[in-house]
Amino acid sequence: xxxxxxxxxxxxxxxxxxxxxxxxxxxxxxxxxxxxxxxxxxxxxxxxxxxxxxxxxxxxxxxxxxxxxxxxxxxxxxxxxxxxxxxxxxxxxxxxxxxxxxxxxxxxxxxxxxxxxxxxxxxxxxxxxxxxxxxxxxxxxxxxxxxxxxxxxxxxxxxxxxxxxxxxxxxxxxxxxxxxxxxxxxxxxxxxxxxxxxxxxxxxxxxxxxxxxxxxxxxxxxxxxxxxxxxxxxxxxxxxxxxxxxxxxxxxxxxxxxxxxxxxxxxxxxxxxxxxxxxxxxxxxxxxxxxxxxxxxxxxxxxxxxxxxxxxxxxxxxxxxxxxxxxxxxxxxxxxxxxxxxxxxxxxxxxxxxxxxxxxxxxxxxxxxxxxxxxxxxxxxxxxxxxxxx
Amino acid sequence: xxxxxxxxxxxxxxxxxxxxxxxxxxxxxxxxxxxxxxxxxxxxxxxxxxxxxxxxxxxxxxxxxxxxxxxxxxxxxxxxxxxxxxxxxxxxxxxxxxxxxxxxxxxxxxxxxxxxxxxxxxxxxxxxxxxxxxxxxxxxxxxxxxxxxxxxxxxxxxxxxxxxxxxxxxxxxxxxxxxxxxxxxxxxxxxxxxxxxxxxxxxxxxxxxxxxxxxxxxxxxxxxxxxxxxxxxxxxxxxxxxxxxxxxxxxxxxxxxxxxxxxxxxxxxxxxxxxxxxxxxxxxxxxxxxxxxxxxxxxxxxxxxxxxxxxxxxxxxxxxxxxxxxxxxxxxxxxxxxxxxxxxxxxxxxxxxxxxxxxxxxxxxxxxxxxxxxxxxxxxxxxxxxxxxx
DNA sequence: TAAGTTTGTGCGACGTACAAACATACTGCC
DNA sequence: GGCAGTATGTTTGTACGTCGCACAAACTTA
Numbered sequence: 001x002x003x004x005x006x007x008x009x010x011x012x013x014x015x016x017x018x019x020x021x022x023x024x025x026x027x028x029x030x031x032x033x034x035x036x037x038x039x040x041x042x043x044x045x046x047x048x049x050x051x052x053x054x055x056x057x058x059x060x061x062x063x064x065x066x067x068x069x070x071x072x073x074x075x076x077x078x079x080x081x082x083x084x085x086x087x088x089x090x091x092x093x094x095x096x097x098x099x100x101x102x103x104x105x106x107x108x109x110x111x112x113x114x115x116x117x118x119x120x121x122x123x124x125x126x127x128x129x130x131x132x133x134x135x136x137x138x139x140x141x142x143x144x145x146x147x148x149x150x151x152x153x154x155x156x157x158x159x160x161x162x163x164x165x166x167x168x169x170x171x172x173x174x175x176x177x178x179x180x181x182x183x184x185x186x187x188x189x190x191x192x193x194x195x196x197x198x199x200x201x202x203x204x205x206x207x208x209x210x211x212x213x214x215x216x217x218x219x220x221x222x223x224x225x226x227x228x229x230x231x232x233x234x235x236x237x238x239x240x241x242x243x244x245x246x247x248x249x250x251x252x253x254x255x256x257x258x259x260x261x262x263x264x265x266x267x268x269x270x271x272x273x274x275x276x277x278x279x280x281x282x283x284x285x286x287x288x289x290x291x292x293x294x295x296x297x298x299x300x301x302x303x304x305x306x307x308x309x310x311x312x313x314x315x316x317x318x319x320x321x322x323x324x325x326x327x328x329x330x331x332x333x334x335x336x337x338x339x340x341x342x343x344x345x346x347x348x349x350x351x352x353x354x355x356x357x358x359x360x361x362x363x364x365x366x367x368x369x370x371x372x373x374x375x376x377x378x379x380x381x382x383x384x385x386x387x388x389x390x
Numbered sequence: 391x392x393x394x395x396x397x398x399x400x401x402x403x404x405x406x407x408x409x410x411x412x413x414x415x416x417x418x419x420x421x422x423x424x425x426x427x428x429x430x431x432x433x434x435x436x437x438x439x440x441x442x443x444x445x446x447x448x449x450x451x452x453x454x455x456x457x458x459x460x461x462x463x464x465x466x467x468x469x470x471x472x473x474x475x476x477x478x479x480x481x482x483x484x485x486x487x488x489x490x491x492x493x494x495x496x497x498x499x500x501x502x503x504x505x506x507x508x509x510x511x512x513x514x515x516x517x518x519x520x521x522x523x524x525x526x527x528x529x530x531x532x533x534x535x536x537x538x539x540x541x542x543x544x545x546x547x548x549x550x551x552x553x554x555x556x557x558x559x560x561x562x563x564x565x566x567x568x569x570x571x572x573x574x575x576x577x578x579x580x581x582x583x584x585x586x587x588x589x590x591x592x593x594x595x596x597x598x599x600x601x602x603x604x605x606x607x608x609x610x611x612x613x614x615x616x617x618x619x620x621x622x623x624x625x626x627x628x629x630x631x632x633x634x635x636x637x638x639x640x641x642x643x644x645x646x647x648x649x650x651x652x653x654x655x656x657x658x659x660x661x662x663x664x665x666x667x668x669x670x671x672x673x674x675x676x677x678x679x680x681x682x683x684x685x686x687x688x689x690x691x692x693x694x695x696x697x698x699x700x701x702x703x704x705x706x707x708x709x710x711x712x713x714x715x716x717x718x719x720x721x722x723x724x725x726x727x728x729x730x731x732x733x734x735x736x737x738x739x740x741x742x743x744x745x746x747x748x749x750x751x752x753x754x755x756x757x758x759x760x761x762x763x764x765x766x767x768x769x770x771x772x773x774x775x776x777x778x779x780x
Numbered sequence: 781t782a783a784g785t786t787t788g789t790g791c792g793a794c795g796t797a798c799a800a801a802c803a804t805a806c807t808g809c810c
Numbered sequence: 811g812g813c814a815g816t817a818t819g820t821t822t823g824t825a826c827g828t829c830g831c832a833c834a835a836a837c838t839t840a
Contacts, residue, residue, distance in 0.1 A: 003403045003426045005828050006795045009394040013796085016393055030818055036393045039798050044819065061805090068807030069817025151745070160746065209623070225615070232713030233599070234747060242743055243707040247636045247653075254743055263637075317633040321711055323622030353632055353644055355541070356550065357624060395797050396826045403827085420787055429829055434788065451836090458838030459786025 010046075015386035017046050021076060022382075023206040026059050028072030047075055055081050077101040084378035085134060085141045085183070087126075088193075088370055089148040091115050091164035094126055095370055096133040098141065099378035103201035105371060107136035115165040122167050127180050134181065142385055143184035144177055145377035147193030154188045154235030186380045188231075190214065190373060191238055194330045194365075195222035196229060196383055197376030203328055203363050210326035211318060212365075213240070215311065215333040219261045223324060229383060241265075245313050263310040266332055272303050286336030294339070308340060312347030319352050319360060327362045330372065334364035400436075405776035407436050411466060412772075413596040416449050418462030437465055445471050467491040474768035475524060475531045475573070477516075478583075478760055479538040481505055481554035484516055485760055486523040488531065489768035493591035495761060497526035505555040512557050517570050524571065532775055533574035534567055535767035537583030544578045544625035576770045578621075580604065580763060581628055584720045584755075585612035586619060586773055587766030593718055593753050600716035601708060602755075603630070605701065605723040609651045613714060619773060631655075635703050653700040656722055662693050676726030684729070698730060702737030709742050709750060717752045720762065724754035 020035050021027060029047060033040040050056045057078045061071040081101055088095040092115050098107040111129040113122050134141070150162030157174025174185040188196070195212035198204035204212070204224065211223045219241035223230040230237060241261035242254050249258025262268065266285070273281035276299050278292075286307070292300035315327055327348075329341055345362040352360065365372055410425050411417060419437060423430040440446045447468045451461040471491055478485040482505050488497040501519040503512050524531070540552030547564025564575040578586070585602035588594035594602070594614065601613045609631035613620040620627060631651035632644050639648030652658065656675070663671035666689050668682075676697070682690035705717055717738075719731055735752040742750065755762055 003406055003428045003432065003828085004394075004399040005428075006396055006399065006797095006826085007828085009396065009399060010796060013393045028818075038393045038395075040819065041799085041821085042393065042797055045797080048820095064806045064817075066807075067816055068805090069815090070805040070819075072818060225620075230615075230712075233715060234745075236713040236745055236748065237711065239710045239713075239743060243710045244703050244741065245634055245637050247639070247703060249637070256741060313634050313637060317707065318711065320629045320633045321627065321708065322620075323626040323629075325623060351634065351646060353629060355624075355626055358626065393797085396795085396828095397797085399796095400827060418787075430788065431790085431830085432828055435827080438789095454786075454837050456838075457785055458836090459784090460788075460836040462787065 013042075014046055014050075017043065018386055021056075022200060026074035026076035028062075028074050030072055032075075051075070054078050080138075082139050083137055083141045084381045085130065085137075085144040086374040086377035086381075087130060087144065087146040088373045088377060089126075089146060089168075090190075091149060091162060094129050095374060096130045097374050098133055098137055099375055101382075103375055103378075105374060107133040109133045113167070115167055117167050119167060119171065122171075123176060126173075127177070130177070130181070141183065141381075143186065143381040144181065145193075145380035146173065146177075146185065146187040147190050147373045147377040147380070148173075148187060149190045152187055152189040152235055154186070154192075154231060156234070157185065157187050159187075184381070184384065186384045188235065188380055189220075189222075189238075191220040191330075192222040192229065192231070192235075193373050193376030193380060194328075195224055195376065196379035197372045197374075198328050198365060199224055199229075200379040200382055201375045202365050202367070202372065204326075207326055209324045210328060211315075211322075211324050212328050212330060213311075213315065213333070214330040215265055216331035217266055219265050219314070221318070223322065225322065225324070240314055240318065243314065243317065245317065260314040264307070264314060268310065269303070269307060269332075272306070276303065278303070286332050286334075286340055290336050290339050304336070304340065305343060308343035309347045312344045312351060315344065315362070316348045316351030319348065323358070325358060325360055327360075329362065329364040334366045337364060337366060340364070403432075404436055404440075407433065408776055411446075412590060416464035416466035418452070418464050420462055422465075441465070444468050470528075472529050473527055473531045474771045475520065475527075475534040476764040476767035477520060477534065477536040478763045478767060479536060479558075481539060481552060484519050485764060486520045487764050488523055488527055489765055491772075493765055493768075495764060497523040499523045503557070505557055507557050509557060509561065512561075513566060516563075517567070520567070520571070531573065531771075533576065533771040534571065535583075535770035536563065536567075536575065536577040537580050537763045537767040537770070538563075538577060539580045542577055542579040542625055544576070544582075544621060546624070547575065547577055549577075574771070574774070576774045578625065578770055579610075579612075579628075581610040581720075582612040582619065582621070582625075583763050583766030583770060584718075585614055585766065586769035587762045587764075588718050588755060589614055589619075590769040590772055591765045592755050592757070592762065594716075597716055599714045600718060601705075601712075601714050602718050602720060603701075603705065603723070604720040605655055606721035607656055609655050609704070611708070613712065615712065615714070630704060630708065633704065633707065635707065650704040654697070654704060658700065659693070659697060659722075662696070666693065668693070676722050676724075676730055680726050680729050694726070694730065695733060698733035699737045702734045702741060705734065705752070706738045706741030709738065713748070715748060715750055717750075719752065719754040724756045727754060727756060730754070 029043045033043045056075050059074040061073050064071045083098045083100050086097050086099050094111045096109045097105050099105055109129050109132045111125050113125050151160040153160050159168045159171045162168045174187055178185040191214045198212055204210050208227045213221045221240040222238045242259045244258050245260045246258035250262045251257050252259040252262045269284050270281055273284040289300045289304045293304050341362045341364045419433045423433045446465050449464040451463050454461045473488045473490050476487050476489050484501045486499045487495050499519050499522045501515050503515050541550040543550050549558045549561045552558045564577055568575040581604045588602055594600050598617045603611045611630040612628045632649045634648050635650045636648035640652045641647050642649040642652045659674050660671055663674040679690045679694045683694050731752045731754045
């Protein structure tokens with residue numbers, strides 16, 4: 001338990017003003033004051049130092065409204081402000097890049113690594129790759145954000161385990177990078193990075209409650225609840241793939257039976273594609289099924305509908321549990337586009353008890369998968385920087 | 391979005407100090423300052439006005455530690471401070487009482503009402519019953535808390551629907567009572583009241599993350615996340631009974647199939663009791679099964695184990711989703727005591743992927759059910775009063 | 781009796797938001 | 811062109827709340 005001190009409120013309010021700018025785009029001081037329900041002088045006091053530090057810039061004066069009045073000068077992030085460094089860590093490959101405060105990606109670098117190799121080799125490859133990205137920045141970035149597959153302790157900044165890359169087990173990665181580059185470093189697991197990417201740069205912008213759902217070879221999720229990223233103890237929570245939706249159902253990789261992951265991932269899709277005799281079942285994806293369904297294949301349509309229903313069950317359970325009302329799909333399911341997300345939305349509605357004023361929406365974020373995760377890693381730095389909670 | 395002002399932090403810090411007193415029992419100013427990581431003068435500034443208002447009292451000086459020093463004077467709630475009024479609203483019956491700030495119940499009053507009657511009659515019975523409790527208070531209470539079965543909009547203070555008591559549909563109950571008694575009134579649904587009762591006066595005291603699970607004829611839950619009661623939009627969330635754990639399983643009252651409620655409530659227990667030929671299957675409870683199992687009935691033991699596993703599935707799903715790690719049972723399952731809660735705990739552990747430093751605990755709150763809910767209703771007033779969030 | 785230790789309380793400094801008043805810049809009307 | 815009306819952004823003084831420092835009070839040990 002910690003009390004709040006007057007200087008804390010400055011940090012919080014600065015964060016909230018910046019968040020309002022992210023959510024609403026270029027906004028004048030007067031509009032920010034109205035949005036926040038505070039005095040205009042307060043906003044001036046908050047933004048003026050940021051303009052002097054060149055974090056924000058004053059745009060061209062807008063035209064006055066019909067009643068007249070001094071034209072407003074919208075504020076927004078400086079395109080030449082420091083950037084964010086982002087790292088995506090997947091089994092066997094590293095991606096690094098720079099991200100502007102407005103979400104644009106540049107200086108993309110890639111490197112492979114040996115998942116069974118020596119820790120020292122991995123560390124060297126990682127720092128070298130990241131250094132190549134950082135060298136392309138004109139000034140030091142605000143910080144480094146890392147998105148990693150596997151089990152992450154985001155409090156301690158440690159990779160707990162990555163089943164497909166044993167070399168990473170127990171690696172205190174944030175300490176290593178912050179010592180090497182002298183910058184703040186944050187890490188979180190892959191679904192949570194997708195969530196944060198959605199929140200700052202994607203369809204979750206401005207939302208106070210939503211979830212990101214990733215499907216592919218595995219299934220995971222992350223939630224934004226009441227304006228904050230949800231993190232359980234030591235960064236746990238969101239292991240949705242292994243919630244049971246079919247008691248005593250099919251065996252899962254995890255050793256249990258009937259996990260959601262057994263019916264809503266690519267392995268289910270491949271199995272069913274083979275069973276009904278679709279062409280090339282080993283490489284089936286949601287994208288291909290949608291294509292086939294739209295060119296008239298009733299078998300593709302039938303599988304797609306069952307797949308949508310299988311994905312919907314887990315989302316519906318989450319909806320019953322937390323009532324977030326807004327879900328963003330990533331990974332394979334997102335490649336199915338509006339057709340698949342619409343179908344999932346209908347199935348979710350049929351699974352959920354009706355409640356007045358409740359409107360469940362499901363969209364896909366079909367941007368190149370790596371790009372969303374990299375933006376998300378950058379978003380982690382933003383979230384950390386804004387310190388939005390007390 | 392709202393910014394924080396200097397006067398807000400006073401309200402927040404007052405709330406946090408009171409919460410620390412709830413959580414830790416009588417505590418000196420110096421200890422409070424250490425707990426909160428603030429200056430002793432700050433604590434003095436916060437508690438002095440509360441002592442003058444007679445909300446808190448200074449206890450007898452404690453003995454000094456071996457090193458000497460001025461003895462500390464522990465502070466705690468004044469036994470003669472205003473109380474909290476509590477109302478429990480179940481189909482066909484009303485209970486009202488007074489609750490002290492330390493959780494003691496008095497002035498208990500009860501009355502039946504016609505679930506299909508006129509709204510005016512219900513309102514009259516409710517206000518008369520509550521007035522009988524309030525008349526026994528020596529001074530006006532802080533406020534009135536209501537726990538109600540059914541679907542509640544806690545933001546608007548309106549009962550949305552209670553399926554077994556149509557007379558209550560759409561009733562703006564908080565407006566009615568606050569107009570009649572001139573006191574602040576808060577309402578929430580039954581599982582959330584149990585949660586709050588656990589938090590302030592039960593096994594959830596001092597916890598920052600836990601869930602309350604109610605089983606009986608229906609199944610519901612509520613969560614305390616990061617030091618706050620979780621409420622979705624318009625007070626939704628926690629409809630755990632209708633999460634699907636057995637896709638295409640047995641039909642549920644709600645129209646769907648395979649809901650958790652179909653395998654973890656009394657109707658499942660009665661059905662299984664009859665199937666295996668237990669005596670008097672129509673009145674079976676967890677309490678009786680535990681008794682029978684402990685006197686050697688292997689059939690009772692077998693059913694009890696399957697029941698525990700059925701309850702555990704849903705808790706495990708919640709654990710995978712939110713990682714709260716601590717669960718308090720209410721209702722029928724709580725009557726099974728430590729034997730049933732221990733069995734559920736073992737099953738949950740087998741359902742959940744192991745994670746380091748994760749310790750899942752399940753306990754029962756077997757206090758007379760009405761009493762926990764009434765304390766919870768009172769706790770709602772406390773929560774509202776403390777305004778613990780920004 | 782003296783030294784050491786801990787509790788609880790005044791006082792001034794500091795950080796922050798707010799209200800009132802003012803300069804600035806635009807629109808519309810005479 | 812001049813003037814009233816309106817909205818933006820800034821200057822100045824005030825209120826609220828925490829913090830650090832110094833100090834009195836009360837206890838233990840030697």
